[in-house]
Amino acid sequence: MMTSDAMELGNDAPGAPEVSLATPSSARRNVLDLDDFSAEEIASVLDDTSAMVEVLRRDIKKVPTLRGRVVVTMFYESSTRTRISFEEAGKVLSADVINMSSSGSSVDKGESLLNTGLTLQAMGVDVVVIRHPHSGAPYLLARELPQVSVVNAGDGLHAHPTQALLDLYTMREKLGNLQGARVVIVGDVLHSRVARSDLWGLTRMGANVVLSGPTTLMPLDLLGGRNELDEEHPFAQVEVDTDLDRAIEGADVVMALRLQSERQQGGFLPSLREYIRRWQVTEDRLARARTGALVMHPGPMNEGVEISTALAHGGSSVIEEQVTNGVAVRMALLYRLCAGRGNRMGDGK
């Protein structure tokens, strides 16, 4: 199968997509990636998100919806916005949110991910939000912890579904419709879990995706490698154009990805200066896009590398709105996962 081969990056993807945890959308238990979301389910999450945005705009932003539910955020990798965003989302919905990080917990004493997960399950935790440097880690928890809902907050190079959903929401709010929108994703797509999840979401919603950046940083494996993708494959229509000036022509959205400095040592780039010259998203380049095109970035930004400072804080930028919408999207997901389920500690005994 094309997808599972393509998704395995060789270095650290322990077969994540092989485990099919797809559940009917009405009874979703986990959010691991967007590959098992239908267009209808994505649309209904985005609809719920607008209701959550209204709650966040209130003077007193608190609703009692998830009273008595426990959400644990387990972050094995550093994060500011994703972690705070999940914490805020849970708290606005009145869930109890407990933060766990690898340092200062039993992870320091060598406890395995699975045992940590089993401990949380035994404590009656309802939702585990996990970020982990290894691709597939959330799939392991989802498979082994039947009484817990698992949300992937970023796993290795594999997926970051909640970021992709907030990107989709931001685009839909601004453009009205994603069908037929031209979305250019620029930079280190190869090492970007955000871009991978965005690809699933955008193609499901009928957007035309163009990837641009140095050939060494294009996920050619994902797009079939040397073989042509089957026409039916969701990524079959994804374009790759290493010439950003050409790719950006007529774009509705330009999304710059973070260039991780380690990549330069990894031999992926000739030099930072050349990268900046050819692939930095600048005002001059944006002038080639459609008037009113959106500038997006999943953060954290290296201003002056993948995006010019003027553009990052300019009128076309929706980067701050992405962050605000992130809280609302995560509220919509927590609501979805917690509704329709009784207290599992009381069940089954």
Add this chain to the structure above:
Amino acid sequence: MTTTGSERQQRQIMDAQEMQRSLSRIAHEILEKNRGVGDLVLVGIHTRGVILSQRLGDNIQRFEGSRAPLAELDINLYRDDLQARESPRVRPTKFPVDVQGKNVVLVDDVLFTGRTIRAALDALSDLGRPRQVQLAILVDRGHRELPIRADYVGKNVPTSLNEEVKVRLSETDGSEDVIIVNLGRQIK
């Protein structure tokens, strides 16, 4: 009128004209009780309550010559039975005016257990402190589980727990009437 379906039986209890007359009467009653549209806000509960509140608003405009502000409330984030339901869609609450000090009239299609109204009262108090809250309902079918009553009622209909009352509106259902459907199941 009795139609025999495959298993389900349904009968009409209000037709379009009766619904219209009820909504006219309720609009008059609201104006009488609140002495005009002064501090009035009509708050529809999603989905059918919103449509009914618009119709009441149109009537009030016609009778009084001035408009009462309309608002929309979604109560799904305030339900007490979330665990038992598959996540119902949440629609945005829209409140164009400050609820502080207003005479709020909540509008919904059917009053049954009272739990929706309980949730609506909680949702409302999160938005501010109205001076008064009143309740307008098209059909009161009884079987209250909470101490809640309506101030304005279109029609009181005695029902059994084995029945479902459906208010059908042209905007959402393509037809315009109120029917009782016999669910044909045994009550424990």
